[in-house]
Amino acid sequence: MSTKNLVLSVNAGSSSLKISLYGTQHSGGDELEPVQLILTSSISNISAPPAKFSFKVSGGTSKDEQLSSVHDHASAFAHFIDCLGREADIDRARITHTCHRVVHGGDYTDPVLINDEAYKHIERLSDLAPLHNGSSLPVIKTCLSQIPDAKSIAFFDSAFHRSIPAHISSYAIDQKIAKQRGLKKYGFHGLSYSFILRSVSRFLQKPAESLNLIVLHLGSGASACCIQHGQSLDTSMGLTPLTGLPGATRSGAVDPSLIFHYTNKAGRMSHDKGSAVQLHVTQAEHILNTQAGWNALAGTTDFAAITAQRKDDDAARLAFEMFADRILNYVGSYHLKLGGAVDALVFSGGIGERSKELRALIGERVGCLGYTQVDEERNGAVDGTDGVVVDIGAAGALTKRLLVCRTDEQLEMARQCTLGSF
Ligand SMILES: Nc1ncnc2c1ncn2[C@@H]1O[C@H](COP(=O)(O)OP(=O)(O)O)[C@@H](O)[C@H]1O
Ligand SMILES: CC(=O)OP(=O)(O)O
Numbered sequence: 469m470s471t472k473n474l475v476l477s478v479n480a481g482s483s484s485l486k487i488s489l490y491g492t493q494h495s496g497g498d499e500l501e502p503v504q505l506i507l508t509s510s511i512s513n514i515s516a517p518p519a520k521f522s523f524k525v526s527g528g529t530s531k532d533e534q535l536s537s538v539h540d541h542a543s544a545f546a547h548f549i550d551c552l553g554r555e556a557d558i559d560r561a562r563i564t565h566t567c568h569r570v571v572h573g574g575d576y577t578d579p580v581l582i583n584d585e586a587y588k589h590i591e592r593l594s595d596l597a598p599l600h601n602g603s604s605l606p607v608i609k610t611c612l613s614q615i616p617d618a619k620s621i622a623f624f625d626s627a628f629h630r631s632i633p634a635h636i637s638s639y640a641i642d643q644k645i646a647k648q649r650g651l652k653k654y655g656f657h658g659l660s661y662s663f664i665l666r667s668v669s670r671f672l673q674k675p676a677e678s679l680n681l682i683v684l685h686l687g688s689g690a691s692a693c694c695i696q697h698g699q700s701l702d703t704s705m706g707l708t709p710l711t712g713l714p715g716a717t718r719s720g721a722v723d724p725s726l727i728f729h730y731t732n733k734a735g736r737m738s739h740d741k742g743s744a745v746q747l748h749v750t751q752a753e754h755i756l757n758t759q760a761g762w763n764a765l766a767g768t769t770d771f772a773a774i775t776a777q778r779k780d781d782d783a784a785r786l787a788f789e790m791f792a793d794r795i796l797n798y799v800g801s802y803h804l805k806l807g808g809a810v811d812a813l814v815f816s817g818g819i820g821e822r823s824k825e826l827r828a829l830i831g832e833r834v835g836c837l838g839y840t841q842v843d844e845e846r847n848g849a850v851d852g853t854d855g856v857v858v859d860i861g862a863a864g865a866l867t868k869r870l871l872v873c874r875t876d877e878q879l880e881m882a883r884q885c886t887l888g889s890f
């Protein structure tokens with residue numbers, strides 16, 4: 469029997485599945501991490517087929533293919549499990565823990581071992597994160613049945629934001645109803661923010677508890693976070709991941725009354741056949757989650773294409789400029805909440821890590837608040853630069869720095885799993 473020493477980390481995003489497999493026995497490598505990467509896989513475009521699949525054993529070359537057979541997170545994960553044995557000769561029985569990113573944890577503020585009760589809790593919260601919790605559930609189910617000896621642990625994206633004070637997390641509504649129904653700002657992308665906080669702390673050689681950061685996680689779903697003394701003080705998503713910044717298919721914040729005017733059927737229940745589970749969301753929520761954002765504005769969820777076309781195409785320009793405008797709303801207000809004492813503005817997520825154009829524009833606009841200038845050469849060379857954190861500001865800046873962080877939610881979970889008490 470081969471040694472049981474593997475941790476599988478699964479990140480079900482709104483339209484992607486990112487999976488990493490780690491070893492837990494140290495054999496050199498990065499002494500700072502308790503786990504070592506063995507392989508990564510990602511399946512993107514799940515909701516806009518054909519899905520793109522990639523599978524890469526560490527140090528090897530990536531196997532990439534388009535999959536017409538994959539149309540949801542369950543079939544995407546089944547394809548990965550198949551590849552694990554076929555392509556990498558990994559015996560699933562060696563996996564001791566499977567870590568699952570669950571976007572909405574409600575009142576769960578720590579990771580939990582998934583038993584019947586925890587599974588039902590995650591299921592109940594599906595209505596509040598329709599693009600996410602519903603996608604995690606079939607993947608969790610498959611793990612429980614296909615890797616039965618491994619412990620399945622849920623890590624919640626909302627947990628990082630438990631530190632947000634009541635006057636920031638509460639909505640101005642009847643507080644009795646708010647408390648009864650759990651209507652408050654939860655915030656998401658927390659695994660990413662934990663990873664970024666730790667990585668920036670290491671990069672700046674300052675304790676995490678001393679750091680004030682404004683972090684932008686700009687991916688298919690996008691959010692901003694105001695971190696004071698190493699804790700979340702505010703974030704742009706709310707009760708659900710719909711509000712705040714616009715995303716690939718999400719509207720971001722709108723006047724709540726808009727939903728009553730968008731269509732005359734907006735208040736009815738949605739009966740979308742494509743949903744992974746029966747969701748209790750209204751048609752308006754469904755439209756604002758899935759038929760809005762970049763796709764509605766510019767006809768594509770690919771922000772690289774929007775960036776490339778923005779000079780010649782009005783729709784692409786509107787999407788690009790709108791994103792920058794909404795980002796500045798949060799950066800400006802978080803700067804003020806931190807009293808101007810900001811160690812760094814950090815860009816992350818697929819767009820934040822790759823769009824030098826957006827970083828240059830935001831960097832230029834925040835110059836008036838005393839941020840260091842974007843160094844054009846460093847900003848343009850991020851893709852070819854190694855390291856988790858890359859400095860794109862002028863050399864010598866000690867505060868109000870501009871950084872890029874390659875976030876890794878799977879590593880954050882595997883790390884917490886190994887160092888925790890599971
Ligand atoms: N070169 C690029 N320039 C701008 N955006 C990019 C680039 N490459 C990828 N992206 C965008 O990154 C986003 C995906 O980010 P990611 O954080 O991986 O998303 P998620 O995990 O939420 O599925 C997509 O909207 C994609 O268009
Ligand atoms: C919370 C959220 O929006 O996640 P993602 O960006 O992975 O869709």
Ligand SMILES: [Mg+2]
Pocket residue numbers: 481687688689
């Ligand atoms: Mg993501």
